């Protein structure tokens with residue numbers, strides 16, 4: 001089934017000029033980038049985006065990291081896009097990520113791990129709506 005998922009190219013990747021290389025992995029995996037914008041995330045946006053992790057010990061560090069440099073927010077479209085992108089991203093901890101995945105190729109650590117991808121279709125809809133309107137998405 002054709003789905004849309006939400007992606008973020010995180011500050012560790014934009015800082016190292018890896019936007020194009022990450023996008024190449026995404027496109028080579030058969031996912032289409034149907035919306036994309038480079039933004040400086042505000043503290044309020046980062047806190048809201050990661051509010052499910054508010055009680056975790058790394059929450060403050062995560063919010064600080066996500067606002068430390070620009071990010072690229074994206075909508076990806078394709079067959080089973082949510083699960084497909086999770087595969088393409090690789091495990092949260094790059095030490096456990098499979099060969100060829102974005103995190104294996106580029107992530108620096110479990111925190112600074114280059115990309116975000118929605119973990120369910122329901123969350124994808126919520127996350128897309130936090131950063132894009134329907135008019136921004138051209139499929």
Ligand code: GDP
Pocket residue numbers: 058061062091092110111112113115116117119
């Ligand atoms: P994801 O869905 O693979 O991104 O992983 P999670 O939902 O578990 O965590 C969300 C994000 O929080 C991760 O992508 C990391 O950026 C960050 N994170 C997770 N675990 C840790 C940790 O142990 N330490 C730090 N500093 N950040 C973490």
